[in-house]
Amino acid sequence: MSTSPHRPRRKVVVAALAAVTALGLSGCSDIVQRGFLPEQAPGATNHTDTVISLWNNAWIAALAVGVLVWGLLLWCIVVYRKRKGDNELPVQLRYHVPLELMYTFVPIVMIGVLFAFTSRSMGEIVDTSAEPDVHIEVVGKRWSWDFNYTDADVHYSGTQVVLTGQEGVAETLPTLYLPQGENVEISLRTRDVNHAFWVPGFLMKLDMIAGRTNAFQIVPQELGTFEGKCAELCGEYHASMLFNVEVVTPEEFEEKMAEYREAGNTGLLGPEYDTDQANVPSEEGEG
């Protein structure tokens, strides 16, 4: 009579927990599989699977280390707890060379493994040795973006968006067009301070450093609209430095290029529009 009321309750609790866990795992297995990364990410580009597996495996390794450390901690706390009548200090260990060597080298090995896998993936992403099908230059500027479509010799010049919080602002953002299935080399530069090119759905970002050009190649695989943003605090309206990426078919891409040409957006926007150059006319500063 004394123990029986507890058992059924415990069984119910265990069953309920199991059901919730199973439901949670089945309901969000996609989310778990992509490591809680953006919904568009899997298959979005030729690099996203690499990034997802690096991310997931790093978490699995971290969790394994965590479980081991938590387990050892709990074990020490329970087994070596102070018992009734224990009034003496236990044996104090210090300068235990094998132990110290272990906790120096094991973390070094762990960091080394993480570094090796990360470096391999990053090397793949910023590898620009292949011959690209399309060249695009993305230029960051406070607080918008210019896109030079080098091969088509057309450009798009963005203006800073005003974030009103109203619907429809997203449609007014500067849009970078990318052709699906083609190897696009994107080179990044800035007209002023440091910015960073970030498309969360592509699972990558790359800095735009004043005075240097960074580049990467990407094959967009999924059609659709992706959000882009500046990921380097670059001043007052950094949060407004947004853009859209529109992955379209190669035919639509060519149509878009023709559209720009007809609209008179011919030629590329070069460094003459940079604001941080030594030859900026001095009148500008006085105005």
Ligand SMILES: [Cu+2]
């Ligand atoms: Cu910026």
